[in-house]
Amino acid sequence: SQTIHQWPATLVQPVGSPLSLECTVEGTSNPNLYWYRQAAGRGLQLLFYSVGIGQISSEVPQNLSASRPQDRQFILSSKKLLLSDSGFYLCAWIGNLTGTHTDTQYFGPGTRLTVL
Amino acid sequence: DAKTTQPPSMDCAEGRAANLPCNHSTISGNEYVYWYRQIHSQGPQYIIHGLKNNETNEMASLIITEDRKSSTLILPHATLRDTAVYYCIVGFNAGKSTFGDGTTLTVKP
Numbered sequence: 001s002q003t004i005h006q007w008p009a010t011l012v013q014p015v016g017s018p019l020s021l022e023c024t025v026e027g028t029s030n031p032n033l034y035w036y037r038q039a040a041g042r043g044l045q046l047l048f049y050s051v052g053i054g055q056i057s058s059e060v061p062q063n064l065s066a067s068r069p070q071d072r073q074f075i076l077s078s079k080k081l082l083l084s085d086s087g088f089y090l091c092a093w094i095g096n097l098t099g100t101h102t103d104t105q106y107f108g109p110g111t112r113l114t115v116l
Numbered sequence: 117d118a119k120t121t122q123p124p125s126m127d128c129a130e131g132r133a134a135n136l137p138c139n140h141s142t143i144s145g146n147e148y149v150y151w152y153r154q155i156h157s158q159g160p161q162y163i164i165h166g167l168k169n170n171e172t173n174e175m176a177s178l179i180i181t182e183d184r185k186s187s188t189l190i191l192p193h194a195t196l197r198d199t200a201v202y203y204c205i206v207g208f209n210a211g212k213s214t215f216g217d218g219t220t221l222t223v224k225p
Contacts, residue, residue, distance in 0.1 A: 041217075042217055043217045043218060044160070046213070092159075107159030109159050112157065
């Protein structure tokens with residue numbers, strides 16, 4: 001079965017420090033992968049998506065970057081964190097697990113980042 | 117992708133049906149309606165989706181109006197564990213979905 005992992009689950013980092021969040025998917029190949037950020041009490045903001053190795057599309061200009069070094073690995077990074085980078089980061093992939101011909105998005109457990 | 121409008125919050129008594137509305141007046145003909153929910157500090161969980169016809173699964177029912185401009189998610193017998201934020205999303209343009217603020221459903225004993 002397909003599963004999606006994210007780590008770490010929580011992270012506290014000082015302003016100006018680097019960041020690396022990892023997302024991996026098991027049980028599928030060549031998935032479309034997505035990074036979202038969620039501010040407290042708000043909806044999800046799409047940050048990046050990738051349709052294949054080395055292919056990254058950015059949805060909003062920001063202090064973050066993404067990379068896809070392997071088919072089932074998606075990494076979110078920053079060279080210098082800002083206070084505004086705090087939030088709940090979610091990785092997702094597109095799958096067809098509902099027995100229909102339509103795609104559905106499935107989310108990982110998330111990483112809660114606090115920048116102090 | 118079409119945008120959606122949901123009430124910010126709703127209450128429901130435990131054991132009663134919870135009916136969560138969603139307006140999506142700009143939906144196009146080939147866009148699906150998806151519902152997700154997010155329990156605090158977890159990733160969103162897929163609930164159900166539909167195109168034109170009403171749908172039902174083990175979690176919920178989805179009623180889509182004939183003009184497809186609105187829909188209702190029905191949790192037939194709400195429990196305390198159904199307390200969550202519910203998101204209505206229309207269309208998946210390569211997965212670039214817009215998740216608004218959703219509806220916070222509070223199930224009360």
